[in-house]
Amino acid sequence: MNARLFFLLCLWPLAAMAQGFSGLGSEADAEFTNPAPDPAFNFPADHGPHPEYRIEWWYLTATLEDADGTPYGLQWTLFRTALAPGERDGWASPQIWFAHAAVTTPDTHLATERFARGGIGQAGVEAAPFRAWIDEWVLKGPDFDTLILTAQGPDFAYDMALTAQGPLVFHGQDGYSVKSAEGQASYYYSQPFFDITGTLTLPDGEVAVSGQAWLDREWSSQPLSETQTGWDWFSLSFDAGTKLMGFQLRQTDGTTFSSATWIAADGTTTPYADGAFTARPLGETQVAGRSLPTRWQVTLPERGVDVTVNAMNRDAWMDLSIHYWEGPVDITGSHTGRGYLEMTGYE
Amino acid sequence: MIRTCLVALLSHWRRNPIQLFAYLAGLAIATGLWSGVQAINSEARASYDAAAATLGEGQFDRLIPRQGDAIAQETFVVLRRAGWLVSPVLDVTLNDVRVIGVDPVTSPTGLGGVTPPEGTSLFTTGPDTRLFANRNSARALGDLAQVIIDDTVAPGIAIGDIGAVQRLSGRNDLSTLVLLPEQPLVQPDLASIAPDLRLQPSQQVADVAQLTDSFHLNLTAFGLLSFAVGLFIVHSTIGLAFEQRRGMIRTIRSLGVPLRVLVGLIVVEMLALAAIGAVIGILLGYLMAALLLPDVAATLRGLYGAQVSGTLTLRPEWWLSGFLLAMLGTAFALAGRIWQVASMPLLASARPRAWVMSGAARFSAQAIVACVLLSAAAVLVIVAEGLILAFALLGCLLIGGALALPVIAARALAWIERGATRPIWQWFWADTRQQLPGLSLALMALLLAVAANVGVSTMVSSFRLTFVGFLDQRLAPELFVQAETPQESAALDAFLTREGIEALPLRSTPTQIEGQSVRLFGVRVGSTYRVSWVFLAERPQVWDDVADGAAVIVNEQLARRGNLWVGDMVEVAPTVTLPIAAVVGDYGNPQGQVVMSEALFETLHPDSYPGQYGIRTDDVTALRQRIADEVGIAKNAMIHQAAIKAASLEVFERTFTVTAALNVLTLGVAGFAILMSLLTLADLRVPQLAPVWAMGVTRRRLGGLELLRALGLAGLVFVFAIPLGLALAWVLLTLVNVEAFGWQLPMFLFPLEYLRLGAYALGAVTLAAAWPALRLIRTPPAALLKVFANER
Known part of the structure; x- marks a missing residue:
């Protein structure tokens, strides 16, 4: 999913925590391993961390509904970023972990974050049995298909169970996802077929919910191209059972670089190169002092997709150490359904 | 026109360089003392802020x-x-x-x-x-x-x-x-x-900034006092300059210069000079602060454990505040004179006497204000709680006392005058009384300086006496040994028991009592404690009860802050509440302490071990060597009692080095104020002295009488300053100290010290009066004769 993180990590030195991460400049560090085409994944090991790569994440979003049909959205993300390749014990570890959790309701958006150093046990990921944790937040299970998920902040918490109903899907060329015309790329696969049920604890009380979850795994060592200013990413689940992952990177000259994956109901994928997928803002909203497009026209003509993507709650601003917009969306038009939208670089 | 006018005005300073010097020096000293103290304070505060930012403490x-x-x-x-x-x-x-x-x-x-x-x-x-x-x-x-x-x-x-x-x-x-x-x-x-x-x-968590607030308030108060004294000088110099320029102002106005232009020019001239004085003062203040800062830093470290940078930074908050205060003070002094110039009839003759005499009318108003302030002080003595009110009390006392001085002095002089029989003395006393209004500001400055000296030296000396006594009881053991580990501690205990040496093991742990951060001590009650500890308040069999674990001893800091005293119950642990058997004075430490028996301490904190041993011995050197050899404790973990005592005393010596330095400066400034006032009056008084001279009193005799008058007035001020100073000391010791440090000190009197101070004050005044007297002696007879000629 998130080439956005390439971008975020480029901005990282400017962010509040900037001091500590000034090693993350805009040029790829030669010591880190770079993704190469034709990857051969090795599971379950590849569900675990890749400390030789600079950045990596376990990124989960879910569209939910309670018994009354009220829609909700949920996010749980664990990021790993390395100051140097490899792992060492104790405080000498060059690995930094941080995590974001959020719940979106039609009226509110609650978000919180956590930070941790590697090497001391405060945060980490183990491949089998699968366990990803930071502080008391966990995403774990006997394998990658059956997981439980928890997170909490000062004003919300959630406790969910996930069961995969389909296979892993691989983006780009068998999981090698190109991010720019210059060839920046990452390894990128997803599990978009989770059924999810559980309880949201909100300021007004507990709510039992269920829905669909989408888990992304991505790692790389390469930042975005210097001419790329931001990122609009869509994960759309259509009512017909098909899914679409598409993103566009906005470039300084006003053009975009796009990429998409069409996912059939059985999990077979079709990648689409730059230009096939388009996303055009239809309406802007003032959020946190910025103007953000919260209504989009999204097309993938080769699949007959021409839909309007509308934010369920326009105020889904992640006001954390890194600022971005992330929230659930409704889909109308040629296809209907629900999904998640992420927008970065709207500073 | 403007240029000519300005040149005419400025020519006054060229003809009276001493006045120029006095004006600049007065401002410089006032600004210097103020900004110096502020520089020290802001440096310390910056250090606390940095520490708070670094550590997030509090x-x-x-x-x-x-x-x-x-x-x-x-x-x-x-x-x-x-x-x-x-x-x-x-x-x-x-x-x-x-x-x-x-x-x-x-x-x-x-x-x-x-x-x-x-x-x-x-x-x-x-x-x-x-x-x-x-x-x-x-x-x-x-x-x-x-x-x-x-x-x-x-x-x-x-x-x-x-x-x-x-x-x-x-x-x-x-x-x-x-x-x-x-x-x-x-x-x-x-x-x-x-x-x-x-x-x-x-x-x-003890907030360093809060703990040290009182110390800085002390410094600020002294800075303000010095500033006030400095402004007296400015006030009298401006007065002198205006008096002497009356003729010139009259002439300039007669020549057709509009009043508005003239007033504008005078304001520009005086403020420009004031700015120069203030800048010099800021430089002086910087120098003073740089010299004193290491001592202040050492004091703060010793008393509060607060780290303060020993190097000074030029911060706008202190130099700007000094500059603005100097300008405001000048403007204030100037305003009255300008008003006089503005309201003076165009061709009013130069009648300085009349003006000086009219000043006497202020006396009754002044007497009323003095009464009000002193009454307020009396009320505050009863109700004052908190540092701010304590300082308000000090302010009322000092200002009230200063304002009362001329009134009381006038009464005293009138009384003496009635007793005088010879005409020359009758004239002398009457003349002295007439000079009071002109001298009163300078005399008040002297009073403040002497009273502050009496007050602070009483406090310092009382402090030192009490503190040395305290060290003697608290540091009774000759050798103190630090044990780093439980094994070391046990080995040392075994060695001392084997040798039959009296040891005072000390266990301690930080805890919370009465909402305060307190240190809890477990002691082995023995003869040393029974003999050497002196309590502020106690009930019978203190040590027996403590040894039985039936009572505790608390230090004064905890007692006062927690509003506890002997007999009150104190919760020393969630399950243990014991009565207070005694309150002990504890100086040089801001933290509360509770002392209990070793046995009780061990029950409450079973994992603890004595980290420090006080050991009684006649031969410190030999015992130290044996402990090093036989127990294996490093020699640098053993401290000779005399060394601790010296280090502790050092802290207190430094605490008041700063105060003493400020005291000397205020006294100097007061002497300077007297000099300036006498110089001011000297010229005005020629018309009054001329008739006396004409009646046959020699110039030498007149000069002698002038000197005698100055000494007499200084003596009067001194007599008045002693009770005021003692009142000041009492407030400092019983009110300010409790608020600032958490302990009260007994007040001791030091008559010899006061006499020495009196001698200093008289010496300063003699020096100040000598020059005007000498000038009088050397006044050419022609100048005196001219008085009669000009009178027409």
Whole structure:
């Protein structure tokens, strides 16, 4: 999913925590391993961390509904970023972990974050049995298909169970996802077929919910191209059972670089190169002092997709150490359904 | 026209360089003392702020170990994984520098506000040990670690990544855990996750800035006093300059210069000169502060453990405040004179006497104000609580006393005059009384200076007497030995028991009592305690009750802050509440203390061991050697009682070096004020002296009488200053001290000291009066004769 993180990590030195991460400049560090085409994944090991790569994440979003049909959205993300390749014990570890959790309701958006150093046990990921944790937040299970998920902040918490109903899907060329015309790329696969049920604890009380979850795994060592200013990413689940992952990177000259994956109901994928997928803002909203497009026209003509993507709650601003917009969306038009939208670089 | 006018006005200063000097010097001294004191204060405050920013002390709650000084690193991880958002801190001392390790990723203050230079990381993920510190700390650390100079880091502190500090200190654990202000929704009980830790709320961490506030208020009060005295000088100099320029002003106005232009020019002229004086004063203040700062820093470190930078920075808050205050003071003094010039009839003859005489009308008003202020002081003595009110009381007392002085002096002179029979003395006393209005400002300045000297020297000497006595009882054992480990402690105890040497093992732990951060001590009650400890208040059989674990002793600080006294119950542990058997004076320490028996302490804190031993011996050197040889305790862990005593006394000597320096300066300034006033009056008084001279009194005799008058007035001021000074001392000792330090001091009187002060004051006045007297003696007879000619 998130080439956005390439971008975020480029901005990282400017962010509040900037001091500590000034090693993350805009040029790829030669010591880190770079993704190469034709990857051969090795599971379950590849569900675990890749400390030789600079950045990596376990990124989960879910569209939910309670018994009354009220829609909700949920996010749980664990990021790993390395100051140097490899792992060492104790405080000498060059690995930094941080995590974001959020719940979106039609009226509110609650978000919180956590930070941790590697090497001391405060945060980490183990491949089998699968366990990803930071502080008391966990995403774990006997394998990658059956997981439980928890997170909490000062004003919300959630406790969910996930069961995969389909296979892993691989983006780009068998999981090698190109991010720019210059060839920046990452390894990128997803599990978009989770059924999810559980309880949201909100300021007004507990709510039992269920829905669909989408888990992304991505790692790389390469930042975005210097001419790329931001990122609009869509994960759309259509009512017909098909899914679409598409993103566009906005470039300084006003053009975009796009990429998409069409996912059939059985999990077979079709990648689409730059230009096939388009996303055009239809309406802007003032959020946190910025103007953000919260209504989009999204097309993938080769699949007959021409839909309007509308934010369920326009105020889904992640006001954390890194600022971005992330929230659930409704889909109308040629296809209907629900999904998640992420927008970065709207500073 | 404007230029000509300005040149005419300025020519006055060329003809009267002494007045110019007095004007500039008065302002410079006033500004200098004020801004110097402010410079010291702001430097200290900047250091506290840096320390607060670096350590986050007082801002965040903390988790601290119930026992000992260390928290296992695993406990940190267990807490985080249970949903307790804490950040680890390791606090060690290396080469006398407090080295603090933090985790910048979880710390609520990042790396204590340190912004590393471009290209360096806070994290030390490799084998290097990078720290951030200011220049002095970096020098002290030497090549122990790679230090990046950052002057925003508080003095005496170096800060670095927790991993680096662990490596440097050879430790693998933590000192405290900072509790982040925002915690998640659901958390298990602390007791179920980390039973060895307890929560220390942020407000119970002694706030250095708060503790030292009183000390700085003291300094500020002295600065203000000095400033007031300096302004007296400015006031009288401006008065003199105007008096002498009456003729010139009359002439200029007669020549057709509009009043508005003239007033404007005078204001510009005086303020421009004032600006020069103020700038000189700021330079003087800087010098003074730079000289005194090391002493102040040592005092603050000794008394409060507060680290203050020993080097001075030019901060706008003090030099600007000094400058503005000087300008305002000048403008204030100027306003009255300008009003006089403006309302003076165009061709009014120069009749200075009449003006001086009219000043007497102010006397009754002044007497009323003095009465009101002194009554207010009397009321405040009864109701005053808190440092601000204590200082308000001081203000009422001093200003009321100063205002009352001329009134009382006039009465006294009138009374003496009635007793005089010879005409020359009758004239002398009457003339003295007439001069009072002109001299009163200078005399008030002298009164304030002498009273402050009497008050402060009484306080300092009382302090010293009490403190030395206190050290003698508290430091009765001849040798103090520090035990680093329980094994060392046990070995030492065994050795001392074997040898039959009387030992006073001391166990201690920090705790919370009455909402205060308090140190709890467990002592082995023996003959030394029974003989040497003197209490402020006690009930019978103090030590028997303490030895039985049936009572405790508390120090004065805890007693006063907690509003406790002998007989009151105090909760020393969640399950143990005991009566207070005695309150003991404890000087040189801001923290509360509770003393209980060794046995009781052991029940409450079973893991504790005596960390310090006081040992009675006749031969310190030999015993020290034997303990080193036979127990294996390093010699530098054994301190000779005399050394501790000397170090403790040093702190107090330094505490008042600053005050003493300010005292000397105020006295000097007061002498200067007298000189200026006498010079002012000297010229005005020629018309009055001329008839006396004409009647046959020689100029030499007149000069002698002038000197005698000055001495007489100074004597009067001195007599009046003693009770005022003692009242000041009483307020300082019984009210200000309790608020500032938490202890009350008995007041002792030092008559010889006062006499010496009186001699100084008279000496200063003699010096000040000698010159005007000499000038009078040398006045050419022609000048005196001219008085009669001009009179027509």
